[in-house]
Amino acid sequence: MKALIEITPPHRASHRRALSGKKVSVGRGSNCDISLPEERELLEEHFFIFLLDSGCKVALSPQASTLVSYQGRSFRDGHIPWGEEIFVVGIRFRLMLQTDAKARRGFSAVCLSFLPVLIAAGAWSLLALPKTGDSNNPRGPRPSELFDEQAECSQPNAAGHRAREAEKAAFARMERYPFAHREGVEAVRLIGEAQRCYLEAKEKAEAIRVKKTLDAWTGILNRDYQIYRLQLRFALEKGREEEARARARELRNLLSHRNDGYTKWLDGIAQKRAPETLQPD
Numbered sequence: 001m002k003a004l005i006e007i008t009p010p011h012r013a014s015h016r017r018a019l020s021g022k023k024v025s026v027g028r029g030s031n032c033d034i035s036l037p038e039e040r041e042l043l044e045e046h047f048f049i050f051l052l053d054s055g056c057k058v059a060l061s062p063q064a065s066t067l068v069s070y071q072g073r074s075f076r077d078g079h080i081p082w083g084e085e086i087f088v089v090g091i092r093f094r095l096m097l098q099t100d101a102k103a104r105r106g107f108s109a110v111c112l113s114f115l116p117v118l119i120a121a122g123a124w125s126l127l128a129l130p131k132t133g134d135s136n137n138p139r140g141p142r143p144s145e146l147f148d149e150q151a152e153c154s155q156p157n158a159a160g161h162r163a164r165e166a167e168k169a170a171f172a173r174m175e176r177y178p179f180a181h182r183e184g185v186e187a188v189r190l191i192g193e194a195q196r197c198y199l200e201a202k203e204k205a206e207a208i209r210v211k212k213t214l215d216a217w218t219g220i221l222n223r224d225y226q227i228y229r230l231q232l233r234f235a236l237e238k239g240r241e242e243e244a245r246a247r248a249r250e251l252r253n254l255l256s257h258r259n260d261g262y263t264k265w266l267d268g269i270a271q272k273r274a275p276e277t278l279q280p281d
Helices: 101-113 115-127 156-176 182-200 204-238 241-254 261-270
Strands: 003-008 015-019 023-027 047-052 055-060 068-070 073-075 077-081 085-088 091-097
Touching: 068 077, 068 156, 156 182, 156 204, 182 204, 182 241, 204 241, 241 261
Parallel strands: none
Antiparallel strands: 003 015, 003 091, 023 047, 047 055, 055 077, 068 073, 068 085, 085 091
């Protein structure tokens, strides 16, 4: 059983390196086990990979400021199963076992294909938000749609290049999502465009890979959207004005790309106006 890491820098072809020993250092320094001197955004010693039976533990060096991105979440220290990928400073790293990498990738694809369904089903059964509004006010406006239709490839004549460009931009946006929710919606739009561009460039394997990321991110944002709406409804029902204003501001940030009856209703709550005085357009 041989451990490998597949490295895909932005705008360049993938290549693989062997992983040996229990701890592997990665960076652009010559003393690293995996040295990538051409990647100027990496530190001399940027992160470490600890090999485990169930996958790898990935940990950033103390000097690194840009977090590791994995399935839309960012961390400094985390566990990555075999066959999965991470992004560090826009570089994609896939961790795999040579003997059963194909089987594991197939298993991951099947599992992730059910992720949006599981998230949607769980959110619906737990939250069960009413279709007519999110407060106990029957006149409240219907919630805005979180996402637009999936973006088309904006550069079909250079589809492969645009796909990688959009993918890198999407991960940069998703890293900022915990601090600015509007970044998450734009990240979903960009990763959707990346998938369309990969299809346009006839890079089917890359399109399938990116589709898994798109489904996972869409599930994360839809889950958060429903949770914030439920929290707002409960805060309004209980008369907790400060909590209601905080939830309304979070929702408004997530919906900063919208200007409709629902967002005006949220603005009214955030600005201390009684929500029942606002009607949908």
